[in-house]
Amino acid sequence: MAIYHLNASVGTRANGQSASAKSQYIGRLGRYARGAEVIAHVESMHMPDWAAVGSKRALATGLAYWREADKSERANGVLFRSIEFALPRELTAEQRLALAREFAASISTQPDGGRLPCTLAIHSLGKDAANPHVHLLLSERINDGLCRDKSMWFRRAARQGADPASGGARKADIASRRTAWLSEVRAEWAARANKALAAAGHEARVDHRSHDERGIAVLPDTHLGPAAAAMERRGVASKRGRRRRERAKVEHEIRSQNEDAEQEGQPLRGVRQNALRPGQFVAGGKVGWAYKPSDTFIRPVRRNSDLDDELEAQDRERQRMERARAIAGEPKKPGEWVDVVRANRYREQLGKVARRKDGTCEIEIRGSGGGFMIDYGGRLEFHRCDDLTAARLSAVAAQAKQWKEVEVSGSDVYVRQAASQMSAQGMRVVAADPAQQKHVDAGNAHGEARRRQWQRDQQQHSPLAPHAPAASYQEHFDVH
Structure with a gap:
């Protein structure tokens, strides 16, 4: 079943992160080589000429480029942007590779034709066979095709009107509009994944929007993870499994209340999650845990002031205890x-x-x-x-x-x-x-x-x- 998952993060020297360590991790090099059996494909795109050094595997992971970023990027600069996204299991290995390449090329291409150096690694073998996904490492420095050596690449870009080759590679305008950029990336991946699924003849589709944006009145699900899933398969109840079952029970109660409210013509009212502790929800007198808290309303819950007061009192007592x-x-x-x-x-x-x-x-x-x-x-x-x-x-x-x-x-x-x-x-x-x-x-x-x-x-x-x-x-x- 195709699922939507896309997570983006940023790596900076100020936070103690390393671009070379990240590239070695996603490419399973050096101290991370033990997990190399999960690697299905690794390649780097749009790298400058001076980064084409090292072994075949080092070239694939762009190790020379990311090491130089650690060494020469400004102290307050962004070393890399990391994007991790799930690949549809319905597609074949070749179709997944083509889809990942297409998406990476799309988001790394700038409006003026410049391209961002990036490293792409697909993990879909071994223990990740049931969870195919991609790690994409993206640089903010634009490769505009001009010849620069590594000592010049990470310097400040030339001022407007000056010869671009006299300064370092320009930086993409991502930081100033990072929220809008991330929304665009999420929508882009959903569109390309759905297009690939349709082309392959599959009915499954993914959606990057939240339940609230889609008008779906369900609670956020709890991700089991491999350890909890294995426990549940053995018949052993896990904490995350219990949370998922509690969520399903509460969801059933909400649906029942909604049906009663519609039949009786009563107004509906939501319970705002951020009125509680982050990650907690209350419904039907039960207290449980949601995997991802939301600032939106959980709809629908029948309007009942006495019930609301009782639930709030129960929650205060539970928090105190x-x-x-x-x-x-x-x-x-x-x-x-x-x-x-x-x-x-x-x-x-x-x-x-x-x-x-x-x-x-x-x-x-x-x-x-x-x-x-x-x-x-x-x-x-x-x-x-x-x-x-x-x-x-x-x-x-x-x-x-x-x-x-x-x-x-x-x-x-x-x-x-x-x-x-x-x-x-x-x-x-x-x-x-x-x-x-x-x-x-x-x-x-x-x-x-x-x-x-x-x-x-x-x-x-x-x-x-x-x-x-x-x-x-x-x-x-x-x-x-």
Whole structure:
């Protein structure tokens, strides 16, 4: 099935990129030679005469030209523009080569007849047999046919009215109109690919326009990639596969809502994606992930202010929970400890304690790059710290508050590690989100095994530390 894919990027010395390294990569030369089995064809076009040096493969990749670009192009200049595009699988190898050459010649030809030096590499063999694509490396220096050596080529062009040969090769007007140029390139590739498909007798067509521009009310798809696709073929659910299935479910809900709205004559309303976190969409009470976020509206969704408010509230809560890792247990006063011995262990890991206006305590976590813990009394939240640190502190805090049963929420890694740490201390741990209970069960099993081993090793010692009267943060830390 023919698909549209075209990605453009720019390489500059200021960003630490190298034109020669890029040409060696797409041509699989030097340190990239191990992947040479994917190469179906490599050639360079419109190169100046001085670049015709080196081995046959180096000539094909234009290596001499791109090395000189790295060496002589201005520090703030563009070394290359890279265009990667997918070839239709319906075409034969010969038809793909002809199509790629035709497209490269078209976009490298300037209105005044000059041509941009470029290197074209087709990857369609070996592991890329099912994903034929082209890497096109484009220079912005125009080859106008005048004789210049490499020392002159990358200099500034001659001023208007002067002899062009007295200066370097002119630069194409791409940077000043890069958005329009890219739109033209994308449209050009779609037109030429469709023309080649029609000439070969295939009905498949590609379209460079977005769903919004085409008036199609579907959510952006999730690209599986080779690793996730292989997992799905083996029957193993992958994260990207789950996102794709969630997207299909939400799309079905949107279509159902649209049908109901049309039958009832109700107005339609979209949900603006950029009102949420980038890449996130909400519909039908579900939160999922889109592969490519959009600033346009997802259409159609029935207008329902109550539903909109509920979805926004759910999204705010989800965002807050994703930023924090939390445990909850028997309510205590914010800042109150029961087990003073274990509370004192925080001296090395916690810093300043601040009382907040709402009566809660905010405690700095040392060595976490700005992390902090908030004590709500019956709930502790850990912000801006890694999962392992939060899990370790969760176990100590739960002991200090003498919680026997704890509910955890946060990332999968956190809930598993926190369950392991706390179950090793004899606490019962459950997940706030039922979908994460499997991770908690795995952590509980690991913690119980550690606890039993520790009990066997310490049969003569009590596993519980002595308890002291209740204490508060003020008695053990500096409160500011």
